[in-house]
Amino acid sequence: MNNVNYPSVSTTLAIGNIELTNRIVFPAWQVNYANTDGTVSDKLTDFYTAIADGGCGLIFTGVASVSSDSIAFDRVMRIDHDGCVPGLTKLFGEISSRGSVPGIQIAHYGRQAARSVTGHDLLAPSAIPCPVMSQRDPEYVVREMTSGEIARVRNDFIEAAVRAERAGAEVVEVHAAHGYLLSEFLSPYSNHRSDDYGGSPRNRARLIIEIIEGIRERCDIAISVRVSGDEFVEGGLSPPDFAEIIPLLEAAGMDMLNVSAGVYESMERIVPPQSLGDMPHVAIAAGLKRFASVPVCAVGSVFSIYDAESIVVEGKADLGAMGRAQVADPGIVKKSLEGREDDVRACTKCNECMFWTTGDPEMYCSVNPKLKR
Ligand SMILES: Cc1cc2nc3c(=O)[nH]c(=O)nc-3n(C[C@H](O)[C@H](O)[C@H](O)COP(=O)(O)O)c2cc1C
Numbered sequence: 001m002n003n004v005n006y007p008s009v010s011t012t013l014a015i016g017n018i019e020l021t022n023r024i025v026f027p028a029w030q031v032n033y034a035n036t037d038g039t040v041s042d043k044l045t046d047f048y049t050a051i052a053d054g055g056c057g058l059i060f061t062g063v064a065s066v067s068s069d070s071i072a073f074d075r076v077m078r079i080d081h082d083g084c085v086p087g088l089t090k091l092f093g094e095i096s097s098r099g100s101v102p103g104i105q106i107a108h109y110g111r112q113a114a115r116s117v118t119g120h121d122l123l124a125p126s127a128i129p130c131p132v133m134s135q136r137d138p139e140y141v142v143r144e145m146t147s148g149e150i151a152r153v154r155n156d157f158i159e160a161a162v163r164a165e166r167a168g169a170e171v172v173e174v175h176a177a178h179g180y181l182l183s184e185f186l187s188p189y190s191n192h193r194s195d196d197y198g199g200s201p202r203n204r205a206r207l208i209i210e211i212i213e214g215i216r217e218r219c220d221i222a223i224s225v226r227v228s229g230d231e232f233v234e235g236g237l238s239p240p241d242f243a244e245i246i247p248l249l250e251a252a253g254m255d256m257l258n259v260s261a262g263v264y265e266s267m268e269r270i271v272p273p274q275s276l277g278d279m280p281h282v283a284i285a286a287g288l289k290r291f292a293s294v295p296v297c298a299v300g301s302v303f304s305i306y307d308a309e310s311i312v313v314e315g316k317a318d319l320g321a322m323g324r325a326q327v328a329d330p331g332i333v334k335k336s337l338e339g340r341e342d343d344v345r346a347c348t349k350c351n352e353c354m355f356w357t358t359g360d361p362e363m364y365c366s367v368n369p370k371l372k373r
Pocket of ligand 1: 028322
């Protein structure tokens with residue numbers, strides 16, 4: 001039965017052939033709680049089970065790295081070898097036994113990886129350095145991918161999805177946002193190739209399309225794609241560009257579109273600070289929804305279930321992702337649906353969680369006592 005106060009956000013929703021019990025999503029969060037070999041630690045499992053206990057409909061774990069040359073930190077989740085599967089199986093089991101749908105975001109960091117961590121030259125569609133990482137990483141070297149490397153990375157994504165399904169994930173999210181490798185291919189800002197993978201929107205989307213098709217061929221898992229609907233950089237993607245791209249992704253087999261914003265050069269758009277105001281990116285999601293027939297998720301400073309309800313009820317998106325709000329209080333969904341909004345521990349928007357800007361080795365939250373420094 002729908003909740004009287006939040007009738008839209010508490011409604012079920014089908015993503016491909018799976019059903020969510022509500023429209024609240026936990027978006028992928030890199031927390032650096034994995035073991036040093038990228039396998040799931042108890043700390044990582046506890047982090048996600050708290051959010052599942054709190055009633056979130058769909059939880060994206062990760063980001064999980066699909067290749068050994070794709071990482072930027074020591075303790076990122078990985079899904080590039082079979083040794084990751086037992087830990088993931090336990091994690092997804094814990095999430096689904098609590099009634100949430102377990103998903104996983106899979107990614108290659110491309111030119112935003114750290115060579116000092118991977119020991120490999122960084123791979124990108126074109127040899128254009130990331131202005132942020134090239135300053136941060138003293139060993140930074142990026143080079144244009146060969147067609148053989150494109151084929152290898154495509155296969156890494158598909159194998160990662162196969163492992164995710166084997167471990168019990170019900171949704172796999174292909175990370176094509178925030179300036180990582182697939183986002184670099186999609187954007188004319190970072191893709192200057194002149195072969196089949198550069199130039200037209202279809203060519204720039206080709207690698208993502210091939211990955212979706214490859215996953216579809218091998219798995220029954222639902223497929224989400226996360227994009228930056230507006231990159232907020234000169235010459236980058238903005239909503240009208242998606243008129244051509246979204247139908248291509250849907251034809252390949254995409255079941256859900258997760259709309260974020262920004263790349264590293266416009267970091268304030270990836271995790272919007274208070275100065276950008278309330279829900280600054282919902283209009284971007286609504287703009288992309290015009291081109292989509294699959295469910296669309298909006299994100300960015302959604303700090304209450306009331307806000308998420310407004311997004312769904314106004315038809316701007318079909319789901320609302322809440323990152324910082326659920327980290328501050330993993331119980332926010334259940335408490336709000338039960339009318340206990342006053343018990344919610346609110347996120348203060350201090351952004352201390354952005355550990356890569358504070359120099360912390362892992363993610364801390366200034367208000368959640370379990371995650372304090
Ligand atoms: C600590 C931290 C880690 C994040 N890691 C990821 C990630 O791995 N993949 C991703 O797509 N977005 C990542 N994001 C962005 C979030 O998924 C989300 O889009 C962002 O926090 C805005 O949502 P919010 O305002 O509800 O927090 C991260 C954000 C933070 C603060």
